Amino acid sequence: MSGLQGKVALVTGASRGIGRGIALRLAQDGAIVAVHYANNKEAAEEVVREIQSNGGIAFAIGADLRDSDGVDAMFAEFDAAMKVLIGINPLDILVNNAGVGQALSIEETTEQSLNEVMSIHVNAPILIVQQALSRLRNNGRIINISSSATRIAMPSLLGYSVSKGAVNTLTHVLAQHLGDRKITVNAILPGIIDTDMNVATLQSQEGREFAAGLSAFGRWGQPDDVADIASFLSSSDSRWVTGQLIDASGGSRL
Numbered sequence: 001m002s003g004l005q006g007k008v009a010l011v012t013g014a015s016r017g018i019g020r021g022i023a024l025r026l027a028q029d030g031a032i033v034a035v036h037y038a039n040n041k042e043a044a045e046e047v048v049r050e051i052q053s054n055g056g057i058a059f060a061i062g063a064d065l066r067d068s069d070g071v072d073a074m075f076a077e078f079d080a081a082m083k084v085l086i087g088i089n090p091l092d093i094l095v096n097n098a099g100v101g102q103a104l105s106i107e108e109t110t111e112q113s114l115n116e117v118m119s120i121h122v123n124a125p126i127l128i129v130q131q132a133l134s135r136l137r138n139n140g141r142i143i144n145i146s147s148s149a150t151r152i153a154m155p156s157l158l159g160y161s162v163s164k165g166a167v168n169t170l171t172h173v174l175a176q177h178l179g180d181r182k183i184t185v186n187a188i189l190p191g192i193i194d195t196d197m198n199v200a201t202l203q204s205q206e207g208r209e210f211a212a213g214l215s216a217f218g219r220w221g222q223p224d225d226v227a228d229i230a231s232f233l234s235s236s237d238s239r240w241v242t243g244q245l246i247d248a249s250g251g252s253r254l
């Protein structure tokens with residue numbers, strides 16, 4: 001896929017893992033990419049350098065997205081960097097990817113742990129879309145990174161799964177709301193992907209067998225497996241696809 005020349009993308013949580021893969025891919029497709037991070041500035045700057053060394057355009061913006069001050073700070077940095085780059089601050093592709101792993105069952109869940117996953121996975125995307133709307137051009141794209149744990153019951157991921165269920169609903173509702181601007185809103189639902197979030201699972205033989213055994217293809221996923229789908233959803237080829245939950249689990253538990 002290519003053809004994102006002239007487009008501007010903002011990928012949250014792009015310093016590592018799936019977000020990094022999506023940022024690299026959208027830049028390869030021709031978009032200017034805002035590479036967001038929370039704390040890991042050096043990793044985000046490394047992603048920017050990789051994009052630039054391949055002839056692309058990118059910049060890093062840092063903000064903790066657990067509250068609205070962080071969302072305000074992220075857009076202030078985005079606007080400032082875009083004004084330096086091209087004098088205006090439009091946005092075409094928003095990828096709500098930033099997230100945290102949280103392995104807690106119903107018995108282990110606390111008010112604090114719930115607030116943590118809900119603030120990053122639910123509140124932040126809503127507040128980010130609110131601010132993105134005045135910047136998003138018609139025919140834009142919103143891609144929310146959800147999880148296949150919304151389809152496959154994972155009792156050890158109670159709060160995490162519930163928060164991603166809200167992401168699915170957000171996707172559905174926003175797709176209806178933004179259709180008149182020809183902005184598509186879709187969610188990608190990854191299965192187990194080889195990122196920092198799964199270090200604990202993938203470091204043991206038992207964990208690796210579990211992860212590979214879930215998928216019809218007998219392997220766990222890589223960030224590229226998700227980034228390629230994000231590339232399609234960002235492209236004009238996906239113009240007739242909106243409000244959809246796209247499974248990216250390699251056919252886990254079909």
Ligand code: NDP
Binds near residue numbers: 013
């Ligand atoms: P990683 O742990 O590799 O990266 C997480 C990213 O989110 C980093 O860029 C991190 O920034 C950022 N982040 C973390 N906390 C915050 C915060 N409070 N505010 C802003 N940004 C924050 O995660 P993955 O790549 O594995 O996951 C990406 C998305 O994919 C998440 O939404 C996750 O739930 C989802 N997902 C992942 C799956 C997997 O198997 N890996 C499966 C299904 C869904 P920094 O580097 O600065 O800390």
